[in-house]
Amino acid sequence: MSRENTTQEEPTRRDYMKYGGAVAVGGFLAGCTDDSSSGSEPEDSTESTPTATPEQAGDGESTPSATETETNTDEKSYSASMPPMGELTLEEPPSTWVGGLGFTADVLTALGQADGAVGMADPRFWYQGFYDFLDGVTVPAKDELTKYTTTERNTDLEALYDLDPDLVAFDPNPLLAIYGLDTEEAEEIQENIAPWFGNESRRKRFDGWTHWPVGESYPYMSIPEYIPKYAALFGEQERGQAILDLYEPFIEDIRSRVPEETERRTMALVNGRYNPENRDGWLVYNPKSEVEKTWGKKQYRDLDVTDAFEGAYSGQTSVKMGYEGLLEYDPDVIIFNFGITYRDFQGKNLIQQQRELLQDHPVGSQLTAVKNDDLYLGGTPYQGPIINLFQTEMAAKQLYPDEFGSYPGYGEIPEDEQLFDRGRLADIINGNI
Template sequence: MTDSFTANRRNVLKTMGAVAGAGAVAGCTTYGDSNDDTEGAYSVTMEPVGTVEFDEVPETWYANNGSWADMGIALGQQPPEGVWLPSRYHTQYYDEIPGVSVDKSDMTALYQDGVSEEQFYDPKADVNVIDPNFLMNRFKGWSQEKIDRVANQSGPFFGNSIFSTGYDWHEDYPYLSLYEAFGKLAELFQQQERYDAFVDLHEQFQSNVEEIVPSESERPSVAIMWAGAADATSFSPYLIGEGTSFKQWRDLGVRDAFDETSVRDFHDNRGSVDYETLLEIDPDVLLFRGHENQTREEFQNGLVAQMESDDTAQKLTAVQNGDVYRGGPLYQGPITNLVVTERAAEQVYGVEASLFDAERVAEIVDGDL
């Protein structure tokens, strides 16, 4: 699918509040000078959308989820006008990065008991960073005709569903790693220098992570699940896959407690596991998604406390040893990944040392390359 459109060029790039002393724009302090802006038309190619042509660098945009939104922030862009579910774009992670913040209070939720075409028209975005196949295969009523109409009346689609490899409709085109997708968005926003700086930072980060990972025999078995509420007694299981939402657990080399059992990934059959099933497997560590908006204390006083009082759950090794944690977000970009990987290293290995330079992240976001 090939689209072309005219985007309004950003005339003024704001300077980062805490670093340079200026105020935040749209609630985000991630703006700095850049030499990457391209004069004139250019194109970017990525599956499944093919080659997308741009007359100028996009200024406003929608993002499928927090993965792509975070990439845009890392590239010094304005926050997206909207994301799929703002509640799952966990902007509190930016608290770990000096001077970087995003106010999502006015961010449009593209999903509101379904997906309306009209959501893409108010306001219109210069580009929709969304995999069109996600819309056509996950929701009723979205056809190629509707995709084309939105692209023509708003902005083109440019995206690849990367957070999970569990969708069979994605088998016809390749998934991208986090940094492959990040590189494509850098081309779109013409921010290759910021991207290159993040690649260097990430390589050092990966080296630091490798140093703290113990030998395979000493790594814990972990079970990753979605818990919808603090009083839940059955959970949606996730097997650690190649999607970007599992990057921190792959990099830390943990053992997947579900991998050699009959438990199937939630995306395969929408199944669940209960305390009895977990007790049969008895993972060393229990990781629950769906609670990222809670503090550690709130999580402990909610789901963990409920497990400690349950006759079956309290027999689990992880509950007895205090190894029940928030399991990380579904969506993570380059900044988020740094923060949640460092947290995960503390959870599973007890490592409390800093694994990345937060000041350097702030500098790159601000354009100090």
């Protein structure tokens, strides 16, 4: 695809985007050398190296606020700053974009920008089931989105050239650390295709994480910090503020209602894909995030969960247990991480298989969680504000039914038992602010 047009004298929209990105990198390099945030160990042991799969793999200073400015000619510009790429200024909001593994897709859906999605690093991991519970909210089907990583774990530059997006709404460093991208190719994408704009803060960044283009570790970001930044870049400040006005009071209310520690049920967060064939034990994750701003397990942090396996991890983020080990710690509740994804994955219900393993085993069937049928679907870690609202509500009901009401199983919760206003959320997403 040719990127040259020698007959065009006026700068193109792409030129504006490239210029903004180039200035951003230089400005951020000058101001980021004091950042000390870093991550040396993954939160999930199955993703402890850069070869981890996306379905298993992953506090700094707060970042500068995003702004929208007016030029002297009364033409709007769209400007926002986000580490590691720094400030980006556009003359027009992006009309097409590519995302990563689901997080920014959910953020941009909240801002009414879902129809601009044309590709993702791996669309399979953008969980879309919760949108079915929001009237009028539609998103592109996952099979309509181009996957720009390969089965050989490389980044497909040709796919990105063909898509020709206005924005790569993703941190380049996961592609550099996991998907075979090199820094020259990252620069090529920035220069010839579209500017990068993203920050990977799902979990603590593992050893071997890259820090392009800043050369040093860069701050983590919480879910509420992304919203005004993407909102400014897309000219959706009012919608972004409306999302925050719904989201933040909900989280504050949930936190305020968590029962006292002595009244909380203990939980185990079990890998939802690892053991459907009963191969070599159960992989149990520490549900508590080591880095405060990470969002992969945010609902469990906000719910201040009591981990049945606390003290069992020996400095790691997960531990493998046999049936006897599970019974030794005997959690009141078992939640299958990624359960909403793996209840229907490549034609199989991996969660039901694991439930049956526990129920049919002479030791597993003695577990308190099994005897009381407290075996639940967990959420996807790739959660922006919409998904996190649903998943926080889901986990609150699973863990503390006396306070938040019982969890009826996956599906629409009756209106009088809902913990946040679906109608208001749908209105915001649909532009009825």
